[in-house]
Amino acid sequence: MSEVIVVTSGKGGVGKTTSSANIGTGLALANKKVALIDADIGLRNLDVVMGLENRIVYDLVDVVEGNCRLKQALIKDKRFDKLFLLPAAQTRDKNAVSPEQMKKLCEDLKEDGFDYIIVDCPAGIEQGFKNAIAGADRAVVITTPEVSAVRDADRIIGLLEANGLNNPLLILNRLRVDMVKRGDMMNIEDVTEILAIDVLGIVPDDEAIVVSTNRGEPAVSDPNSKAGEAYRNITRRILGEEVPFMKFEENESFFTKLKKIFSK
């Protein structure tokens, strides 16, 4: 059985592309055949996050316009067996593809034996969003614990449900545990209370993500990265496993240790 999952958020810069790359790579590491589709036409980035930018010959628009066969446009990731990327066109705009064409593309990939097709959705709620969700079976909504990002996530959830994508799952990205403890950041309970959706995962803010993006190597394959661990858990949950949420251990400062002694 194969499934098309769209990764979306509404607001830009909350981690859609990073999440798409890590979920796709995680699923490939779990021995699933995965196609990553960059649906952000005109602003392609999934290729650089994946470190595959030098291998692009054809792109998504070439495929839907019939300039090449689907197999020719799919870039095989040499590091991860069974992982393929379909890059976005950089010189075209969102109107170069229609929802029907996206639907057809997803169907073709399913027929080609892909277990998971991950669609990286562009920011916004216009044509690009409509295209990206057209062929999806389920949706993952990314947000960060900020007012603007959660507000946009709420809008996106409404639009997904209006388009028949019910019960999207939430990834809360870039959580700062120290700030939550201080009360200076909304926590996962605050966000889920407001959005009323199920949580797929919580990804802590992690410098390792910047480093891995710099190198073009998804953090999910880095055993020492906390965010990577969160994405490994997310992957297992997508595969149907029950995985408890990570316990975030804070490095205790001298002051907090002292405080504990005094509070006894």
Next chain:
Amino acid sequence: MDFFSFFRKKKQNSSGSVAKDRLKLVLVHDRVNCSSQILEMLKTDIIKVISNYMEIDEEELDIQITQTESDDKNGTVPVLYANIPIKSMRKANFSEDE
């Protein structure tokens, strides 16, 4: 009370809960999908109807969409809040018409 609680900020005033409260209010408006033009039209209509019966202070009039705790469901529901100060009642013309 432990010694260090003196240094700690009160939880209610922390920026995290401020964010949550602001977000809740913003979403009440977003979800109701009521534009400020519609609210303005509603306000004009309400003034028109009420003015038939009483003289009101239009300067001090306050109409907004906000939220309240729901009775049956867990959570909050949007409500139309209107605070309309009355200056005086109009003379009842209705009995005279008879």
